[in-house]
Amino acid sequence: xxxxVVLGAGFGGLKAALKLEEKLKTLASSSxxxxxxxxxWSVILIDxxxxxxxxxxxxxxxxxxxxxxxxxxxxxGGSPEGRQKFEETLAEYVCLPINQIISNKNITFVQDSxxxxxxxxxxxxxxxxxSVRYExxxxxxxxxxxxxxxxxxxxxxxxxxxxxxxxxxxxxIEKVFSNAVKGNPIxxxxxGGGATGxxxxxxxxxxxxxxxxxxxxNYADVHISxxxxxxxxxxxxPKLQRDKSIKRLEKxxxxxxxxxxxxxxxxxxxxxxxxxxxxxxxxxxxxGIKGPALLSAKGGKMKGLxxxxxxxxxxxxxxxxxxxxxVFAIGDNAAFIDEATGSRTPATAxxxxxxxxxxxxxxxxxxxxxxxxxxxxxxxxxxxxxxGKYAVAYLFGLTFSGFFGWCVKKLIDLKYFLxxxxxxxxxxxxxxxxxxxxxxx
Ligand SMILES: Cc1cc2nc3c(=O)[nH]c(=O)nc-3n(C[C@H](O)[C@H](O)[C@H](O)COP(=O)(O)OP(=O)(O)OC[C@H]3O[C@@H](n4cnc5c(N)ncnc54)[C@H](O)[C@@H]3O)c2cc1C
Numbered sequence: 428x429x430x431x432v433v434l435g436a437g438f439g440g441l442k443a444a445l446k447l448e449e450k451l452k453t454l455a456s457s458s459x460x461x462x463x464x465x466x467x468w469s470v471i472l473i474d475x476x477x478x479x480x481x482x483x484x485x486x487x488x489x490x491x492x493x494x495x496x497x498x499x500x501x502x503x504g505g506s507p508e509g510r511q512k513f514e515e516t517l518a519e520y521v522c523l524p525i526n527q528i529i530s531n532k533n534i535t536f537v538q539d540s541x542x543x544x545x546x547x548x549x550x551x552x553x554x555x556x557x558s559v560r561y562e563x564x565x566x567x568x569x570x571x572x573x574x575x576x577x578x579x580x581x582x583x584x585x586x587x588x589x590x591x592x593x594x595x596x597x598x599x600i601e602k603v604f605s606n607a608v609k610g611n612p613i614x615x616x617x618x619g620g621g622a623t624g625x626x627x628x629x630x631x632x633x634x635x636x637x638x639x640x641x642x643x644x645n646y647a648d649v650h651i652s653x654x655x656x657x658x659x660x661x662x663x664x665p666k667l668q669r670d671k672s673i674k675r676l677e678k679x680x681x682x683x684x685x686x687x688x689x690x691x692x693x694x695x696x697x698x699x700x701x702x703x704x705x706x707x708x709x710x711x712x713x714x715g716i717k718g719p720a721l722l723s724a725k726g727g728k729m730k731g732l733x734x735x736x737x738x739x740x741x742x743x744x745x746x747x748x749x750x751x752x753x754v755f756a757i758g759d760n761a762a763f764i765d766e767a768t769g770s771r772t773p774a775t776a777x778x779x780x781x782x783x784x785x786x787x788x789x790x791x792x793x794x795x796x797x798x799x800x801x802x803x804x805x806x807x808x809x810x811x812x813x814x815g816k817y818a819v820a821y822l823f824g825l826t827f828s829g830f831f832g833w834c835v836k837k838l839i840d841l842k843y844f845l846x847x848x849x850x851x852x853x854x855x856x857x858x859x860x861x862x863x864x865x866x867x868x
Contacts, residue, residue: 428468428469429467429469429561430468430469430471431469431471432551432561432563432564432565433470433471433473433565433797434473434551434567435567435569436472436473436479437479437480437569437756437759438776438780438783439565439759439779439780439782439783440472440565440568440757440783441479441528441638441783442779442783443567443786443787444470444529445528445532446783446787446788447470447786448470450791451470451533451791452533468794469533470533470538471536471559472529472534472537473539473541474525474839475541476522477525477526477538477556478522478524478525479524479525479626479847480589481523482776484521484864485521485587485588485589485590486587486593486626486627486630486631486812487520487860487864488517488518488597489631490518490630490634491513491517491864510651514561514594517594517863518590519859520860521593523847525538525816527848528848535805539553539554539557541554543721543724543728544728544729545558546732546754549564549736556557557685561798562753562794563754563755563790563793564753565754565756565783565790566619566646566740566748566754566755567756568721569717569759570719570739570759570760571588571716571717572588572715572716572717573717574712574714575714578690579691579693580692580714581690583692583710584618584710585599585709585711585712586711586713587713596631598757599629600615600638603709604635604639607644607648609643609644609645610645612650612706613635613644613648613649614706614708614709615628615635615650615652615707615709616651616652616654616707616711617652617654617712617713618689618710618711618713618714619654619713619714620659620683620685621661621662621663621713621731622664622811622855623713624653624711624713625672625676625809625813626683628651628676629676629679629812629813629815630812630814631711632651636649650682651682652681652705653682653684654689655684656686656687657686658687660672661811664809664811667826668828671828672819675813675817681812682862687699692710695707697710711803711804716737716774717737717738717739718737718738718739718760719738719760722734722738722760723738731743732748732751732754733749739760740760740761741762742761742762742763743761744802745789745799745800746763746782746786747789755789757779758778758783759779761782763802765804767804772804773806776843777809781805782802785800785802788800808820808822809821812833815833816827817830837861840860841854841857
């Protein structure tokens with residue numbers, strides 16, 4: 428049996444495993460000879476978690492409003508059991524069980540942390556001491572937050588990458604509002620005006636409006652600031668969409684401070700390079716990403732893997748890792764330079780899925796002796812959620828903003844759920860998610 432091993436069950440890895448399984452099935456049904464070859468192959472998916480994190484819902488989990496009338500939940504500021512129950516409910520929409528997704532697929536799921544890869548012996552090493560042999564290997568281990576060595580940033584800031592991060596943010600915000608003294612300002616700061624920073628702060632703005640009301644505080648005392656080192660936020664978005672997003676943030680009361688470089692983050696205070704500082708009850712960090720530490724870990728855990736300066740895997744036009752013919756990298760892991768833009772393809776779920784498609788095709792080609800196909804990045808559009816039922820969507824040359832943009836965003840969610848679950852399961856998940864996440868809108 429030859430294994431095609433996929434590391435990571437995020438957007439890229441999960442899609443790659445599903446596509447490979449589908450292609451092997453098609454190959455098997457297309458000819459008897461192929462059917463023999465299908466018997467020889469197995470798809471193994473490895474992830475440290477038992478679930479697939481739907482990152483697009485993380486902002487919502489960090490800011491979902493536990494409204495007073497919610498059945499079987501304690502009222503706001505109530506018992507720890509009430510909060511735990513609410514968090515368990517939120518988890519259902521962010522953490523999608525991998526075993527359910529692959530339940531009727533010929534994919535073997537291994538839940539463990541990858542601790543290294545021996546590229547000479549084609550073996551993946553796992554934390555529990557086991558190893559898994561591979562014929563072809565796909566890296567899809569995602570990315571980590573980068574703090575650019577800014578003093579105190581990692582220690583004092585909240586970041587949003589996992590469900591636990593989302594809960595830490597909401598617990599801190601809940602605490603700040605519970606302890607707030609009427610008339611005293613509440614200060615929330617986020618560093619980084621990329622899409623993630625904008626979407627996070629916009630959701631937090633709508634959420635804190637509800638909290639201020641519940642705690643009988645004046646919303647004018649809630650100060651929310653978005654800090655950006657460049658001269659504009661959303662610098663990679665076209666002007667029209669950027670301007671609409673800025674207008675929306677301003678309407679939500681978010682103060683946007685551009686050309687503002689952070690020098691140090693202390694507990695409850697941010698120091699800028701120009702010597703100014705601002706107080707903050709909570710500082711969120713959305714400053715950027717780097718390759719997972721494991722890839723560059725000392726001790727030869729990944730000896731032979733070439734990385735760029737940011738720790739991402741250097742790949743060629745076929746998404747093959749440099750110098751390693753049987754190894755591919757996709758999604759946030761891959762440093763694929765798009766010829767059209769001269770820069771790295773954006774770190775988005777859409778690109779991760781697109782690259783998963785390309786790599787599963789190339790693995791089938793290589794294993795059946797066909798020439799590899801070049802990967803060409805396509806970006807038909809994007810959506811930026813700007814809090815509540817408002818989003819700016821740019822799709823196939825058309826811009827939808829406000830409620831229609833939000834509808835586009837929700838339809839993209841539904842399309843994604845449909846790609847993982849049965850029609851009924853996907854629809855139920857989507858409807859329940861809609862109900863839960865619109866309470867602060
Ligand atoms: C808050 C937030 C919101 C976002 N919203 C959007 C959005 O709306 N639209 C969009 O297009 N993009 C969005 N993104 C970006 C998008 O989530 C990423 O670009 C995408 O997840 C990349 O997919 P991936 O497969 O490369 O990595 P990931 O989806 O991050 O998957 C990596 C997987 O590897 C696993 N893993 C990591 N290390 C190990 C290890 N050592 N052993 C085993 N398993 C491991 C992880 O558990 C994870 O399942 C968002 C990102 C964030 C943080």
